[in-house]
Amino acid sequence: MEAFTTHTGRAVPLRRSNVDTDQIIPAHWLKKVTRNGFEDGLFEAWRKDENFILNAPEREGATVLVAGSDFGTGSSREHAVWALQNYGFKTVISPRYADIFRGNSLKNGLLTVVLPQETVEQLWKLTEADPTAEITVDLVAREVRAEGVTAPFELDDNARWRLLEGLDDISLTLGNEADIVAYEARRPSYKPSTVQV
Amino acid sequence: MGRTLAEKVWDDHVVRRVEGEPDLLFIDLHLLHEVTSPQAFDGLRMNGRKVRRTDLTIATEDHNTPTIDIDKPIADPVSRTQLETLRKNCAEFGVRLHPLGDIEQGVVHVVGPQLGLTQPGTTVVCGDSHTSTHGAFGALAFGIGTSQVEHVLATQTLPLAPFKTMAVTVEGELPDGVTAKDLILAVITRIGTGGGQGYVIEYRGSAIEQLSMEARMTVCNMSIEAGARAGMIAPDQTTFDYLEGRVHAPKGADWDAALAYWQTLRTDDDAVFDHEVRIEAAELAPFVTWGTNPGQGAPLSSSVPDPASFADPSDRIAAEKALEYMGLSAGQPLRQVKVDTVFVGSCTNGRIEDLRAAASVVEGRQVADGVRMLVVPGSVRVALQAVEEGLDKVFSAAGAEWRHAGCSMCLGMNPDQLAPGERSASTSNRNFEGRQGKGGRTHLVSPQVAAATAVLGHLASPADLSDAAGAPAFEEV
Numbered sequence: 137m138e139a140f141t142t143h144t145g146r147a148v149p150l151r152r153s154n155v156d157t158d159q160i161i162p163a164h165w166l167k168k169v170t171r172n173g174f175e176d177g178l179f180e181a182w183r184k185d186e187n188f189i190l191n192a193p194e195r196e197g198a199t200v201l202v203a204g205s206d207f208g209t210g211s212s213r214e215h216a217v218w219a220l221q222n223y224g225f226k227t228v229i230s231p232r233y234a235d236i237f238r239g240n241s242l243k244n245g246l247l248t249v250v251l252p253q254e255t256v257e258q259l260w261k262l263t264e265a266d267p268t269a270e271i272t273v274d275l276v277a278r279e280v281r282a283e284g285v286t287a288p289f290e291l292d293d294n295a296r297w298r299l300l301e302g303l304d305d306i307s308l309t310l311g312n313e314a315d316i317v318a319y320e321a322r323r324p325s326y327k328p329s330t331v332q333v
Numbered sequence: 334m335g336r337t338l339a340e341k342v343w344d345d346h347v348v349r350r351v352e353g354e355p356d357l358l359f360i361d362l363h364l365l366h367e368v369t370s371p372q373a374f375d376g377l378r379m380n381g382r383k384v385r386r387t388d389l390t391i392a393t394e395d396h397n398t399p400t401i402d403i404d405k406p407i408a409d410p411v412s413r414t415q416l417e418t419l420r421k422n423c424a425e426f427g428v429r430l431h432p433l434g435d436i437e438q439g440v441v442h443v444v445g446p447q448l449g450l451t452q453p454g455t456t457v458v459c460g461d462s463h464t465s466t467h468g469a470f471g472a473l474a475f476g477i478g479t480s481q482v483e484h485v486l487a488t489q490t491l492p493l494a495p496f497k498t499m500a501v502t503v504e505g506e507l508p509d510g511v512t513a514k515d516l517i518l519a520v521i522t523r524i525g526t527g528g529g530q531g532y533v534i535e536y537r538g539s540a541i542e543q544l545s546m547e548a549r550m551t552v553c554n555m556s557i558e559a560g561a562r563a564g565m566i567a568p569d570q571t572t573f574d575y576l577e578g579r580v581h582a583p584k585g586a587d588w589d590a591a592l593a594y595w596q597t598l599r600t601d602d603d604a605v606f607d608h609e610v611r612i613e614a615a616e617l618a619p620f621v622t623w624g625t626n627p628g629q630g631a632p633l634s635s636s637v638p639d640p641a642s643f644a645d646p647s648d649r650i651a652a653e654k655a656l657e658y659m660g661l662s663a664g665q666p667l668r669q670v671k672v673d674t675v676f677v678g679s680c681t682n683g684r685i686e687d688l689r690a691a692a693s694v695v696e697g698r699q700v701a702d703g704v705r706m707l708v709v710p711g712s713v714r715v716a717l718q719a720v721e722e723g724l725d726k727v728f729s730a731a732g733a734e735w736r737h738a739g740c741s742m743c744l745g746m747n748p749d750q751l752a753p754g755e756r757s758a759s760t761s762n763r764n765f766e767g768r769q770g771k772g773g774r775t776h777l778v779s780p781q782v783a784a785a786t787a788v789l790g791h792l793a794s795p796a797d798l799s800d801a802a803g804a805p806a807f808e809e810v
Contacts, residue, residue: 153651239478332429
């Protein structure tokens, strides 16, 4: 996984709540068997509207997505995270995320920051008024900074450490092989098995 | 202090607990399908890793599979590649697979329970958010992303952040014509699409205890639509009766040992939930959605709400956008909303009881002119059972299309899709913009409401049929 320490970039203010994963990446894109090439599918239906904010020329190259509450609801598709990253987003800011989407994002090094609705509103106003305004997301200091905004955010120490170091969860878990073997040894025999009978 | 059901199952699966780290949990059952697994198998290959426990892993094909002409090559080359990739991966890594055409093929969340693999007190994961379905058995079951799929394949464990507990207590008896689907739609509208975020919901109370296993699965299935990590129902005699004798249920001494354990899986009397919601069953009614997320629902007997009536500004904006997308106006009676398509199926309502309920409504009646009704059984086994009971003939005689098993129009990854602007009454779980096809408009309903809607051509419940004898109960608008 790519490490995340701090990132500064221009923003896309997305004034919508409940942005579900079917909007982020529609189902027909899910037939691909790779982790890349999803950038054109990102918000595909909404991008057909020329007034959609992502189509504004001044938003080209923006890397920080500032969205309304309950971002990433719905399907477990990790393709939603890949699509955001393939398009160029490094971080997302929202008051609340769906659990599975949040988990997926942190496993891929896409930092999903939770900030209060009022702060999101401030960031929307700032970046709507000035498309060149930059937002800094600093994971070391656990702080978001922009003109007139300094907002601390929470992320538990373990998740933060894994992101800062860009660690691979599977390698970490395999380091605890002995614990897994011990658990398997004491697992009851009545537990289900998929072996064909 | 006592523990909740969810906490008991969690504690029984902790492989490693260290202060400052997420608990590492053992996974009893890993379900796979073609859409969220290819990149995970690629990851294994790149790192030279194997599937640690092929004996706890099973795959089926469901999202992409066609529901007609299944004996012919799959027309869409991209879908075909994805299915072929799953077959190749399962063969290479030694994973049991039930492909299209196999008697055990079907929607992954229908297949697990009917094989008896989903059992009380187990941990169940799948790269699909509707894994919450399996919580109906008192399993701790949740959807995961592809990185986690790879993690479980490689280690049979998952590091998981702690959860909060919520009780949704439904007391009393559901009124006639009110189903598990109406109940869960009402719950989601009450707590919102993000209200369950971070929680494992336990559904309890006398109304829940009276539900069949199929109905319990419908309830737990849609926990994710309230944002919950999982939904659970304590196992009881209904659960044990469903499981006994199933292919993968424990046998002999193992059954006795399992049963003794399962009977301990109840929330202790002195356990405390982090949040509690109480619902009176008697107050529930047939429920439908009017908007573009599952929390935008209302009783069928009511009207499309006025966005101005929402106190929260973001709810108001969401309602305005939803009405615009749905082509509805505030104040319009929901019963006057005409549909083009009716879809009966999915992991929410594609089980035998759902098909029986829909068939009982259309029996002796005709699907309205200009309405297309698709009936897609949740699995091949469900389809065979339905055929044995003659339900396929009931549907066909009514003018509905009887199809092969799969996810079908729930998400439109196969050719079963709405055309732009088309409107459906659907027994599935999501009414998101474009979910059932680009520009399609979805109203989530129960199987009974779906069937009555098919007959009348507008959103309706079976009660509307009896007084109208099949004729439209309302003036056209």
